[in-house]
Structures are given as C-alpha cells and as structure tokens.
Amino acid sequence: MYSVARPCEVRWVNLSQVVGLSTLRSFLRMESHMSRCFAAILLVTTLVAVEVPAVPALPDAQVYAVGVIPDLRGMLQHTSQALGAAGKTLPPGMLEMGLGGMLGDPGLTKLGNGPILVAAGPGLLVPSWGAILPYADAEAVIAAVSGAGLLAEAAPGGVAIGSAPDGPGLAKRMLPALDAVRAGMPADSDLRVVVGLDRLSQAYLPMAIAAMQGAASAPGLPAEAAGQRKLMLGMVAMLRTFAAQAGALRCDLTVSASGWKIDAVQALRPGVLADAIRPQAPSTDRPAERLGAGDGPAVVQMHGCMPPRIYEAMATLLQETRRDPAAAALIDESMVAMVRDCAGALTGSFAMRQGFAGSPMRQLGVAMVRDQAKAKALLDGARNLFSMGVLADLMRGMGVEMVFEPAVRHAAGLPVDRISYRIDPAKLPPGQDAAMQAAMMPTQEMALAPTMWVWGSPSAEIDAALAGPRGAPRLAAEALGAGWDLYADLDMALQMKMQFALMAKQIPMFAGAFAEVPCGHPMRMAAALGEGRYRLVIEVPVEQVADFRNGFAGMQRGRHQPAEEPETPAAPVF
Structure with a gap:
C-alpha cells in the first residue's frame, strides 16, 4: 500500500496503519449510528402499499x-x-x-x-x-x-x-x-439478475473470513493495532451471523438517458429476522416536520419507521453472535439489552439530515418516543456503553475517547446534553491524528422530550427542531411514488467534496478535487417491507455521475499545483 505525500512523490506506509485507520473510521461511523438507536435502517409508511414481489427460485442447486x-x-x-x-x-x-x-x-x-x-x-x-x-x-x-x-x-x-x-x-x-x-420483469429493464446470496455465502464466505482473521491476527502488528484487531475480529463474527440471514436477491437494471435505476428485492432465509420483516400499518408520526428545509446542501436526507419487532430480532442475532469469543469481547450484554430496549422506548419513526453549510458539518435527527422513561434509560445505557463500557475501552485503546457533558444548556425547557471526542495522538500511528479528526463526527447535542429525541449540531438545529413543526424537506426520492416505507436522498458527490476538502489540509493535491462541482444531484432511494423480504429502488441520475467525473478531473488538475505545508490541528478536542 502507498499514499501520496505530495505531487510526484510516493511514500510507503505500514499496511496495518492504513487498515486500522480505515477500520476505526468505519467503527466511528457505526458508533454514531448506533448511538442514534439504529435509526437509519428502513422505512417510512404511507397509506398506499408498494408491491414487494417474490424472488424467482434458482432450480439448479449448482447455480449461484x-x-x-x-x-x-x-x-x-x-x-x-x-x-x-x-x-x-x-x-x-x-x-x-x-x-x-x-x-x-x-x-x-x-x-x-x-x-x-x-x-x-x-x-x-x-x-x-x-x-x-x-x-x-x-x-x-x-x-x-x-x-x-x-x-x-x-x-x-x-x-x-x-x-x-x-x-x-x-x-x-x-x-x-x-x-x-x-417473470414480472419490466418491459424497459435492460438486465435482470437473480443471485443466491445464501449459496455464495456458503461457498466463499468461509474463505473470506479466514483471510480477514489472518490479517487481524498477523504477527508483528504494532501495539496500537491491538484494539483494531479486536474490532476486526468482532466484526467478522457479526458478518458471519448476519450473512447467514440472506436468501436470494433479484435485481433489475434499467438504463436511460436520465440515469441508472436499480430495483432489487432481497429475500431472507427462514429465521428470526425474516419473521420480523413484514408489512406494517401506516404510521401517524411525522418526525420529518421537525427538520425544515435545512441550511445548505445535504449529503443525506431520509425519513422512515423501524418496526419495533426488528429491534428485537437484531438483539437476538447479536446475542447469537456473542457465542463467538471474538464477538463477546466486542458485544457485551448491555449492548444486546440496549438494542432490545429500543422496541419499548421508540415508536420506530425517525427523520434525519446531514449536510454542510461551509464548515463544520451540520446534522439533525429526530426519533419519535413511545415511552419517555424507557427512552431515558435507553440513552443512559448507550452513553455508558460508549463512555464506560467495552466499546469505550476499545475506543480509548485506539486513541479516541467520548466526552459526555450533561445539561450544558436548556432549550424549550429541556436539558441539552453534549457529546464530543478527544484524541490521544500517542495511541495513533504517527501523523494520523489530523486524519482521525476528519473521520469523526463533530460535537453533538441531544435533548429528550416526552414524544421525541432530538440530536444534532450546531445548537441552532436542536433549538429549531424543539420549537415546533416547520415543514418536512422535499426529497427527490419522493418522485418514486407514494407508499414506500423509506425515502432517502444521498449525494455521494457532495460527500466526496467535503472529504477531499478535509484531506487537502494534509495532501495539497486534493485541494482541487470537487472544489468547483456544484453537487445537489442526489441518488434517490426508496424501500418497502414484504413478507420475509424487502424491496429497494435506487435511481442514480446522470448529473450525479457527471459530478463525479468533474470532481476527479479537478483532482488531476491539482496534481500539478505546488505543494504547501500541511496545517496542524489547533486542538485535539472537537
């Protein structure tokens, strides 16, 4: 592996550092989502049901x-x-x-x-x-x-x-x-693929898992990689458990002058997760009304509803995963209980937006509450998990500590808590603390009201959401029609634009990448639940692809710019 130090110079780096940093970045993003009680998985319900057809069978056992x-x-x-x-x-x-x-x-x-x-x-x-x-x-x-x-x-x-x-x-x-x-293939589809994911998993997953376990257990890894090794082995165990739930996948691809459309149906193998995946009654919650139009472009916007029974199924699968000693070191009983308790604390309805208006990142999330007392106990448990529990120990071992400050201020008569992260450069590979800052979430605030839990940054986002309904954002995904259980817009070009802007502080050649790309052409996604299966539609507009082409063209132009001294972060707390 290599990384570019400055134009026309290649610097070799330790593979374990690269893998470890990437793994930790993924973990921190996972931690952020878990701390939101797994809000961004599926569904917003409306009054018209979307068809979720059955997946065609593969009659030959030797066909994958x-x-x-x-x-x-x-x-x-x-x-x-x-x-x-x-x-x-x-x-x-x-x-x-x-x-x-x-x-x-x-x-x-x-x-x-x-x-x-x-x-x-x-x-x-x-x-x-x-x-x-x-x-x-x-x-x-x-x-x-x-x-x-x-x-x-x-x-x-x-x-x-x-x-x-x-x-x-x-x-x-x-x-x-x-x-x-x-059968049932739309007349305008250019390709249909039916994949036996269960068959592929049985044939190739053991080999892939063995390779990942070997990489995580390789001798000679630096001391700071111990936490990364534990994290990787635990995630391998989780991969084994959740991959076993997948059945056959049917995917239709339609290509036109306006873009690419993928219409997929994933069937689940009989089991606890398949039993939990089924159509739900329409929700009367409207968390998206608290988001407003937003300030600046959004990387992701979505609103949906996670049926409580899915939380219970996820907890059962996590408990099953704990049978693996490698997973038990990562997933403790409190984590399993926290996921299971979501069913009684939350209605499942949520809405969220994450974007940029200059710097830093702006985000806002709203989850509707079923029982405020149970929700408070749930959030207390999540805070303990990431500040004092097994995950806290793991994070500190990798040079990151979560700092929780209760009731730093009040909004709408409610106490507002604050979460930030502290970096210990001594526990990171040399020179990686700035990159770690770029990978982590900024300081967040959260407040628990009788009917909703609100989190985000900066403070003005929290205050506006608590003040009352202000209109739901208009998502491009809603053009896919009524009746879907999830609507989501995802602007990957904007995400790349922000990432390259952060990376340019260390690698000047990235300064031009995506800098002049307007973005604002998100992928449109919608999902719906069926009986033991779910349907996901993704539309990629040609404008999003054009944004990527123009963005990487800007990076090529940046290769010829003179090198500058990288900036040094002012403080390790953010």
Whole structure:
C-alpha cells in the first residue's frame, strides 16, 4: 500500500496503519449510528402499499446466479446515451464494436434478437460462468471465443460459452427456467439478475473470513493495532451471523438517458429476522416536520419507521453472535439489552439530515418516543456503553475517547446534553491524528422530550427542531411514488467534496478535487417491507455521475499545483 505525500512523490506506509485507520473510521461511523438507536435502517409508511414481489427460485442447486439480457444491443445503446448525458460521449457503436470483437462479430451485426442468458456456478477462487448467445452461425462464434481462451459449444437457440469446462453446460441447464426468471420483469429493464446470496455465502464466505482473521491476527502488528484487531475480529463474527440471514436477491437494471435505476428485492432465509420483516400499518408520526428545509446542501436526507419487532430480532442475532469469543469481547450484554430496549422506548419513526453549510458539518435527527422513561434509560445505557463500557475501552485503546457533558444548556425547557471526542495522538500511528479528526463526527447535542429525541449540531438545529413543526424537506426520492416505507436522498458527490476538502489540509493535491462541482444531484432511494423480504429502488441520475467525473478531473488538475505545508490541528478536542 502507498499514499501520496505530495505531487510526484510516493511514500510507503505500514499496511496495518492504513487498515486500522480505515477500520476505526468505519467503527466511528457505526458508533454514531448506533448511538442514534439504529435509526437509519428502513422505512417510512404511507397509506398506499408498494408491491414487494417474490424472488424467482434458482432450480439448479449448482447455480449461484442467473442473468438475463433481453436486448444486448439496446442495453449498450442505452448505456452510451447515459454516459453521453453525463459528459462522457462515446463514438457511435464503440461498445458494440468492443464486445462484438471478442465474439468475432464487430458491431454485433450477426447477433440474433433473442435474450442472452448468463449463469454462474462453482469455481475455485471465484465462480465459473456460462452464457448462451443467440447466434445462428455457431461455428464462427465458437472459433472466435476459443481463440480468446473460452470454451464454446452449440446450444438450443445459439451458442453456449463459458469460462470453465462446465460453463457452457451450466448455462444450458438453466434454459428451461428462463421464463420463470424473467417473470414480472419490466418491459424497459435492460438486465435482470437473480443471485443466491445464501449459496455464495456458503461457498466463499468461509474463505473470506479466514483471510480477514489472518490479517487481524498477523504477527508483528504494532501495539496500537491491538484494539483494531479486536474490532476486526468482532466484526467478522457479526458478518458471519448476519450473512447467514440472506436468501436470494433479484435485481433489475434499467438504463436511460436520465440515469441508472436499480430495483432489487432481497429475500431472507427462514429465521428470526425474516419473521420480523413484514408489512406494517401506516404510521401517524411525522418526525420529518421537525427538520425544515435545512441550511445548505445535504449529503443525506431520509425519513422512515423501524418496526419495533426488528429491534428485537437484531438483539437476538447479536446475542447469537456473542457465542463467538471474538464477538463477546466486542458485544457485551448491555449492548444486546440496549438494542432490545429500543422496541419499548421508540415508536420506530425517525427523520434525519446531514449536510454542510461551509464548515463544520451540520446534522439533525429526530426519533419519535413511545415511552419517555424507557427512552431515558435507553440513552443512559448507550452513553455508558460508549463512555464506560467495552466499546469505550476499545475506543480509548485506539486513541479516541467520548466526552459526555450533561445539561450544558436548556432549550424549550429541556436539558441539552453534549457529546464530543478527544484524541490521544500517542495511541495513533504517527501523523494520523489530523486524519482521525476528519473521520469523526463533530460535537453533538441531544435533548429528550416526552414524544421525541432530538440530536444534532450546531445548537441552532436542536433549538429549531424543539420549537415546533416547520415543514418536512422535499426529497427527490419522493418522485418514486407514494407508499414506500423509506425515502432517502444521498449525494455521494457532495460527500466526496467535503472529504477531499478535509484531506487537502494534509495532501495539497486534493485541494482541487470537487472544489468547483456544484453537487445537489442526489441518488434517490426508496424501500418497502414484504413478507420475509424487502424491496429497494435506487435511481442514480446522470448529473450525479457527471459530478463525479468533474470532481476527479479537478483532482488531476491539482496534481500539478505546488505543494504547501500541511496545517496542524489547533486542538485535539472537537
């Protein structure tokens, strides 16, 4: 691994430091979300239900995934149009020429009009695959792909190709199931994929987990990596438990000149989480009314409702995870109890916004309260967990301490608490304290009212939310229609813009990255619950992709700017 110290100079760094810092950043973000009682997982309910269809079955036990492309030439044309709208204009027919050249058919002029079927199955390190292409002249295609190192043979309706000896046969065995896989596929979809995540997990997750455990337990890691090692091993145990809940995934992709749309349905395997995932009655809570329009652009805005039964299911899974000694060192009984207690303390309805208006970051969250006394006990437990419990010990071992100050002021007649973080540079890899500051949340305040819990920064956000309803923000995701259980806008280009602005203090070449990108073109997301499954729709507008292209172009221009001395943080408390 390497990092850029200044233009045209490469500085080698300790891999464990890079992995550890990245892991700790992820943990701190996870801690922030957990301290909000797992608010940002699913759902806002309205009066019209959204259909959550069943996921097609994979009839062959040796098939891990199946994909169907109804019209390959049409999909490539749509992709060219979308890229052109995002500012990346391709020569006409470029994609067809490139893909067709590998098949001995530049331009795909000989390709038939039928669908293309792709199947994936067992492989050594990665799955093997096979596909059936609608070509009348099978011999010409067989000769072309054989020269490229692939296997091919004639098949009903065309040519079967594959990456391994069983690849062509794998695709041919899936032909009888083609209609079942395509059932209910929207007419404008360019691709459908059905993935047996449970099968992939059984085949490859043990190998991935072994690699992560080996990296976390490697000899010679520095002393400051002890906490990071414990964190990684605990997260591996959690990955094992929660991955076991996944069943089959169905995903439809539609490409147009306006962007990319993903419509996915995830089925869960029978168990405690699948039992908890089911449609819920409409909520009368309106936490988004407390957010207002906001001040400045938002990285994320969402509003939803977490059914209390999901908290109970999550607590059961965490308790199951604790059977692993590595997880028991990270997840104690108080954490399990805290998650379970959310069911009695909170209604599940929430709204949140996180964004920037200059500096620092601005955020506001509102969670509706079912029982104020139980909610207070829940928040006290969460505070103890992160200031005195096992997670507090873990954080201090990695050079971070959470500082809690009760009742620092009052707003709307309620005490307002404050949370900040203190960094101990002695427990961090040299020179990483500034990067750690950039990874962490700023000082936050929170207040508990009889019907709601409010958190955020700066203070004005808390005061405005407690003062009364001021109108819900208009989310771009609401254009996806009524009846979804979650609406969310996510502007990843704006997130990158803010991250690069912070990183530029240490690495000047990043100063130009995203600096002139206007942003404000978020991805639109909506989700709904079904019986043991959930549906997630994501729309990526071409403007978001254009923002990324322009942002990284700015970074390339920054490579040629003269180096400047990095700024030194004024204080380790924020």
